[in-house]
Amino acid sequence: xxxxxxxxLKTFAAIGTTAATLxxxxxxIAKGSSRRELSIDRKxxxxxxxxxxxxxxxxxxxxxxxxxEAGNFDDYSSQLTDGSQRRPSENALTVVNQIDTSIMxxxxxxxxxxxxxxxxxxxxxxxxAITKQENGAVTWDTDKCIGxxxxxxxxxxxxxxxxxxxxxxxxxxxxxxxxxRTKEGKLPACVEICPVGALTYGTRExxxxxxxxxxxxxxxxxxxxxxxEYEVGGTSWLYLAENNLVNKVFPKLGTNxxxxxxxxxxxxxxxxxxxxxxxxxxxxxxxxxxxxxxxxEGGH
Amino acid sequence: MxxxxxxxxxxxxxxxxxxxxxxxxxxxxxxxxxMRFFFGIGSVTxxxxxxxWGIWIGLDVAAGVALAAGGFTTxxxxxxxxRDKYExxxxxxxxxxxxxYTFVAMGVFVDIGRWYYIWxxxxxxxxxxxxxxxxxxxxxxxxxxxxxxxxxxxxxFIGKVNLPGFLKKFNLLVDGLLRKLDRGLEKTMFIFIIxxxxxxxxxxxxxxxxxxxxxxxxxxxxxxxxxxxxxxxxAFSVGFPMVIMESISASKSFGLKPELDVLSSLAKFVxxxxxxYLAFKIGDMFIRETFVYLAEFNSTTIMFTLEVVVGVIxxxxxxLSAAVRNSTTGLYIASLLVIFGIVMNRFNNFIxxxxxPYAVESYFPSFGEISVTLxxxxxxxxxxxxxxxxxxxxxxxxxxxxxxxxxxIRGGLK
Numbered sequence: 001x002x003x004x005x006x007x008x009l010k011t012f013a014a015i016g017t018t019a020a021t022l023x024x025x026x027x028x029i030a031k032g033s034s035r036r037e038l039s040i041d042r043k044x045x046x047x048x049x050x051x052x053x054x055x056x057x058x059x060x061x062x063x064x065x066x067x068x069e070a071g072n073f074d075d076y077s078s079q080l081t082d083g084s085q086r087r088p089s090e091n092a093l094t095v096v097n098q099i100d101t102s103i104m105x106x107x108x109x110x111x112x113x114x115x116x117x118x119x120x121x122x123x124x125x126x127x128x129a130i131t132k133q134e135n136g137a138v139t140w141d142t143d144k145c146i147g148x149x150x151x152x153x154x155x156x157x158x159x160x161x162x163x164x165x166x167x168x169x170x171x172x173x174x175x176x177x178x179x180x181r182t183k184e185g186k187l188p189a190c191v192e193i194c195p196v197g198a199l200t201y202g203t204r205e206x207x208x209x210x211x212x213x214x215x216x217x218x219x220x221x222x223x224x225x226x227x228x229e230y231e232v233g234g235t236s237w238l239y240l241a242e243n244n245l246v247n248k249v250f251p252k253l254g255t256n257x258x259x260x261x262x263x264x265x266x267x268x269x270x271x272x273x274x275x276x277x278x279x280x281x282x283x284x285x286x287x288x289x290x291x292x293x294x295x296x297e298g299g300h
Numbered sequence: 301m302x303x304x305x306x307x308x309x310x311x312x313x314x315x316x317x318x319x320x321x322x323x324x325x326x327x328x329x330x331x332x333x334x335m336r337f338f339f340g341i342g343s344v345t346x347x348x349x350x351x352x353w354g355i356w357i358g359l360d361v362a363a364g365v366a367l368a369a370g371g372f373t374t375x376x377x378x379x380x381x382x383r384d385k386y387e388x389x390x391x392x393x394x395x396x397x398x399x400x401y402t403f404v405a406m407g408v409f410v411d412i413g414r415w416y417y418i419w420x421x422x423x424x425x426x427x428x429x430x431x432x433x434x435x436x437x438x439x440x441x442x443x444x445x446x447x448x449x450x451x452x453x454x455x456x457f458i459g460k461v462n463l464p465g466f467l468k469k470f471n472l473l474v475d476g477l478l479r480k481l482d483r484g485l486e487k488t489m490f491i492f493i494i495x496x497x498x499x500x501x502x503x504x505x506x507x508x509x510x511x512x513x514x515x516x517x518x519x520x521x522x523x524x525x526x527x528x529x530x531x532x533x534x535a536f537s538v539g540f541p542m543v544i545m546e547s548i549s550a551s552k553s554f555g556l557k558p559e560l561d562v563l564s565s566l567a568k569f570v571x572x573x574x575x576x577y578l579a580f581k582i583g584d585m586f587i588r589e590t591f592v593y594l595a596e597f598n599s600t601t602i603m604f605t606l607e608v609v610v611g612v613i614x615x616x617x618x619x620l621s622a623a624v625r626n627s628t629t630g631l632y633i634a635s636l637l638v639i640f641g642i643v644m645n646r647f648n649n650f651i652x653x654x655x656x657p658y659a660v661e662s663y664f665p666s667f668g669e670i671s672v673t674l675x676x677x678x679x680x681x682x683x684x685x686x687x688x689x690x691x692x693x694x695x696x697x698x699x700x701x702x703x704x705x706x707x708x709i710r711g712g713l714k
Contacts, residue, residue, distance in 0.1 A: 085658075087349065087658055089349055090349070120513055120515075122428075123426075123428045123429065123513065124428075124429055124430075124431065124513050125426055125429060126420075126421050126426060126429050126431040126432045126435055127417075127420045127421055127424035127425075127426065127432075128424055128425065128426040128429075129424075144417075144420060144424050145414060145417070146412050146413075146414050146415075146417040146418060146420050146421070147412045147413020147414040147415075147417070148408075148411075148412045148413075148431065149352035149353065149412075149413070150352075150429070150431045150510075152349065152352035153352055153353055153511070153513070153514050153517075153654075154513040154514060156515055156516070156517070157657075158349075158350065158517075158656050158657055158658050160349075161349045162349065162352065162413065163340075163413075164340060164341050164342030164345075164347060164348065164413075165339075165340050165342040165343070166340050166342075166413075167337065167338055167339055167340040167343075169414065170340065170341070170413040170414065251516065251657035252516070253515075253516065258513075258515070259428070259513055260512065260513060260515050261512060261525050262430060262509060262512040262513040263428050265430075265509050265512065265525065265528060266427075266428060266429075266430050266433065266506070266509055267427075267428075269433075269502070269505060269506065269509075269528065270427070270433070276498055276502055279498050279501060280494055280495070280498045283376070283380050283494045283497055283498065284490075284494055286380055286381060287379070287380045287381075287382070287490060287493075287494065290380070290381050290382040291382055293382070
C-alpha cells in the first residue's frame with residue numbers, strides 16, 4: 001500500500017460527508033411504511049358465510065370485471081358441491097368453497113386477498129409495486145413488478161398467484177378490491193352481484209360494528225369471533241361464520257402485523273446508515289493500524 | 301517460511317476429459333435456460349403458487365452468495381489486517397467471489413419473471429424490503445469486485461499490449477491508459493477493499509432477513525429473528541474452507557504442489573468461526589425451545605440433523621485436529637463438509653423449512669431446475685479455468701529466490 005496517511009484521512013472525511021448526506025436525504029426510505037397512518041374511512045367487506053348460498057355468481061362477476069375468461073354464468077354453482085377446496089389463482093381472483101360438503105348448509109367461504117391493513121406483500125416488494133391504497137385496497141403495479149415472487153413468499157394467506165406459463169410479461173395476480181370500479185363510486189363486482197347479501201361493503205369501522213351487532217343479536221348462529229379484526233394487525237375483509245374458521249379455512253395467525261419483526265430487523269441493521277458507516281470506519285482503523293504496525297516491525 | 305511467490309498464468313492446456321464433461325453439463329443447462337426464456341418459468345420448473353421459490357433462489361442465489369464469502373474474508377485477513385502471509389490466496393478467492401457473484405446475478409436474472417426489469421430496484425426503492433437491501437448490496441458489491449480485479453488486468457497487459465492488425469498503432473495509447481488506470485487504482489483501492497467487506501457483511505446478513513417475513517410458513521427449527529446473525533456467522537465460517545477447497549482443487553488440476561503451509565495456517569481460523577456459529581445456532585434453539593421438534597422423525601428433522609452434525613459439528617472437530625490441518629486430504633474433506641453444511645443450511649432455510657399453509661404436495665426441483673443449477677456451477681468452473689490461464693491468479697514459487705517478494709495491495713510484485 002502506498003498511499004499515505006493524509007490520503008487516508010482525506011478519503012475518510014469524504015466518506016463521512018457522503019454518509020451524512022445519505023442520512024439526511026433518506027429518512028423517508030428508512031421509515032417503515034407499516035407505521036403510516038391508515039385512513040379512518042378505508043373500506044372493507046364483511047363476509048357473512050352463514051348467508052352465502054354458494055351460487056358462485058361472485059366468481060363470475062369478478063372474472064367479467066377483470067376481463068378474464070368467465071365462461072357460462074350458470075356453471076358456477078356446481079363447482080361448490082364437489083368438495084374440492086380451490087384456491088384463488090392466476091385464473092380466478094376469488095373462489096367460494098364449502099368447507100364440509102357432508103353437511104348440507106354448512107359454511108361456504110369466499111376467498112380472495114384479505115387486503116391487510118399492514119400487508120406483508122407491500123413490505124416485502126423489492127420495487128414497491130404493491131401499495132396499500134387510502135381506500136383500503138392492496139394493489140399491484142404492472143409497470144414496476146420484476147416478477148421476483150417475494151410477495152408470494154411473504155403473504156400469510158398464500159394469496160398472490162403468478163403466471164408461470166407466460167414467457168413474457170407474467171403478472172402477479174390477486175384481487176385488487178376492484179380498485180378501478182370503486183374509484184368511480186361503483187361497488188366491487190362481487191359485492192354488487194351477490195343475490196343474498198352475504199357481502200357487505202362499507203368502512204371497516206362500520207363493518208366491525210355491524211359484525212358484532214349480528215353476533216350479539218344471534219349468538220347461537222355465530223361463532224363469537226370476527227376473523228380479520230385483529231389477525232396480522234387487521235384485514236379489510238372480515239368474516240363471520242357458524243364455526244371457527246381458523247385452521248379449517250385460515251391458518252392460525254397472530255395479531256402482530258404481517259411483516260412481523262422483519263421490518264424492525266431491517267431498520268435496525270440500517271438505522272440511518274449508522275451501522276454500515278461505523279463498520280467502515282472500524283475496518284479503516286484496523287487497516288491503518290495494522291499497516292503501521294508492519295512499518296514499525298521493519299516493513300516485514 | 302521465506303518462500304517467495306508470484307502469481308503466474310497457468311500454462312497447462314485447457315481441455316481435459318473433465319473439461320469436456322463440464323462443458324456437456326453447461327450445455328445441458330443452457331438448453332433448459334433457452335426453454336425458460338421461450339416458454340416461461342412454468343415450462344422448466346416445478347414452481348407453483350404454493351412454492352414460489354425453488355433451488356434457483358435457494359441454491360444459485362442464497363448458497364451462491366454464501367460460498368463466495370471467501371472473497372471478503374480473505375480480503376479482510378490479507379488486506380485489512382495485513383497478514384501478508386495470505387497474499388497468495390487472495391487472488392484466487394477474489395476470482396471465485398467475482399465469478400460467484402456474477403452467477404448469483406445470473407441466477408436472479410433467470411428466476412425473476414420479468415427479467416427485462418432487473419434494473420428496477422436501482423430506481424424504485426423500498427427500504428422496508430430485505431430483498432431490496434440484498435439486491436442493491438449485491439449490485440454494488442459485484443461492481444466493487446470487478447474494480448478489485450482490474451489491477452490484475454492491468455498487470456497482465458501493461459507493457460504487453462499487442463492489438464491485432466491496424467489497431468496496432470493504438471498499442472502505446474492503450475498501454476498509457478492502462479498505466480494511468482493502474483496508478484489511480486493503486487491510490488484508491490483501499491476504499492473498495494473496505495467497502496467490499498462492509499457490503500458483504502450487510503447483504504450476507506440481510507439474506508438471512510429474507511425468510512423472516514414468511515413467518516409461520518417457515519418451520520420453527522429455522523425460523524428465528526436471529527437468522528441474519530446466523531447467516532453472517534455461517535458466511536464467515538465458510539469463507540476459508542471454500543478457499544482451501546479451491547486451492548487444493550486448482551493445485552491438483554494444474555499439477556502443482558498445494559501450498560499446505562499457508563492453507564494449514566488458514567485452517568486454524570475455521571474452528572473458532574464454526575464454533576461461534578454453532579454456539580449461536582444451538583443457543584437460539586434452546587432459547588426458543590425448538591429442540592422439541594427434533595423428537596419427531598421425518599424428512600425435515602433429518603435435513604436439520606444432517607446440516608448441523610455432518611455440516612458443522614464433524615468438520616468443527618476435524619479442524620480442531622492439527623493432524624487434519626496438516627494433511628491435504630484432511631483439509632480437503634473437512635472443507636468440503638463445511639461447504640456441504642452451509643449449502644444445506646441455505647437449502648433448508650429457503651426450501652425445506654418453507655411450508656405454505658395450503659400446499660397440496662411438497663416441492664421437489666424438476667430436472668430442468670437441477671440442470672440449470674448444475675450448468676451454472678459447471679460454467680463457473682470453466683470460466684475460472686479460463687481466467688487462471690489468461691490472468692496471473694495462482695501463485696507459483698519463484699525459482700531464483702533471494703529476491704524478497706511482497707505484494708502491494710493492488711497485487712503486483714514490488
